[in-house]
Amino acid sequence: MRWRLDSRPMEASLAKAVGFERLQAMAEGMVPRGVAVVCRDPDGDVGALFAEERLAIGRAVPRRQAEFAAGRMAAREALGMLGQPPLCIPAGADRAPVWPQGFAGSISHCRGAVVAAAVRGGSHIGIDVEEAVPLEDELWDTVCTPKELEWLKAQGGLWAKVIFSAKEAVYKAQYSIAGRVLEFSEVELTLDQAGCFSARVLVDSALAVEGRFGISDDFVLSFARARRL
Numbered sequence: 401m402r403w404r405l406d407s408r409p410m411e412a413s414l415a416k417a418v419g420f421e422r423l424q425a426m427a428e429g430m431v432p433r434g435v436a437v438v439c440r441d442p443d444g445d446v447g448a449l450f451a452e453e454r455l456a457i458g459r460a461v462p463r464r465q466a467e468f469a470a471g472r473m474a475a476r477e478a479l480g481m482l483g484q485p486p487l488c489i490p491a492g493a494d495r496a497p498v499w500p501q502g503f504a505g506s507i508s509h510c511r512g513a514v515v516a517a518a519v520r521g522g523s524h525i526g527i528d529v530e531e532a533v534p535l536e537d538e539l540w541d542t543v544c545t546p547k548e549l550e551w552l553k554a555q556g557g558l559w560a561k562v563i564f565s566a567k568e569a570v571y572k573a574q575y576s577i578a579g580r581v582l583e584f585s586e587v588e589l590t591l592d593q594a595g596c597f598s599a600r601v602l603v604d605s606a607l608a609v610e611g612r613f614g615i616s617d618d619f620v621l622s623f624a625r626a627r628r629l
């Protein structure tokens with residue numbers, strides 16, 4: 401049997417599936433043992449939300465409702481991989497997800513994907529997904545410290561976007577311990593060739609944050625884990 405690949409929607413959905421498969425494989429390779437990670441289409445079903453979850457996005461535009469729903473579905477799937485039945489994950493007043501007792505996690509979405517990670521116990525994790533396009537030039541000075549800008553001079557392409565993404569993951573991971581709203585300039589990263597990074601939170605020297613990053617054709621993905629020293 402020959403596959404029909406000549407119609408546009410079919411090509412588009414095929415490309416999407418390949419993109420997600422790669423993203424899922426990359427995510428699984430990045431997270432430590434014990435962390436469940438799920439990558440999905442950001443077009444979620446709002447009807448599948450719990451009533452308490454729906455409160456967070458009742459007045460949002462349809463696209464925002466759909467990405468929020470996709471995030472909750474991916475998060476439930478990740479919790480399911482850890483043996484949990486489908487549970488409500490409300491949003492706190494600060495917008496951070498309120499994970500079920502005994503679990504922690506993180507959610508991120510970008511134009512083409514949603515990613516959720518979940519873990520048992522007292523871990524503090526953060527995840528971030530971005531489209532694999534360079535960071536706009538005018539944002540470099542906001543996102544990067546002088547030392548990072550110096551490092552970027554020797555790099556090209558997507559590296560400023562990697563720094564942006566990794567800092568977003570760091571932010572989410574540290575928030576569940578420190579509850580601190582950070583500026584980009586308050587986090588300094590060191591990245592290595594093996595796809596690992598360490599982050600210094602310049603305003604909190606008692607915090608250690610380490611993570612991984614990955615780049616696929618379509619996405620930049622970052623995962624961070626924070627702990628108190």
Ligand SMILES: CC(C)(COP(=O)(O)OP(=O)(O)OC[C@H]1O[C@@H](n2cnc3c(N)ncnc32)[C@H](O)[C@@H]1OP(=O)(O)O)[C@@H](O)C(=O)NCCC(=O)NCCS
Nearest residue numbers: 468471495496497507508509567568571572575582583584
């Ligand atoms: C939360 C934030 C980091 C990312 O939000 P974003 O740009 O919408 O990007 P993402 O899609 O990757 O992440 C959104 C998800 O993060 C989660 N989130 C929101 N606030 C959070 C917090 N304080 N801690 C942990 N997770 C949080 C939510 O699950 C949210 O998705 P949802 O509303 O659909 O549930 C950002 O918007 C923010 O609050 N920034 C302020 C601080 C900052 O950016 N500092 C610079 C980095 S150090």
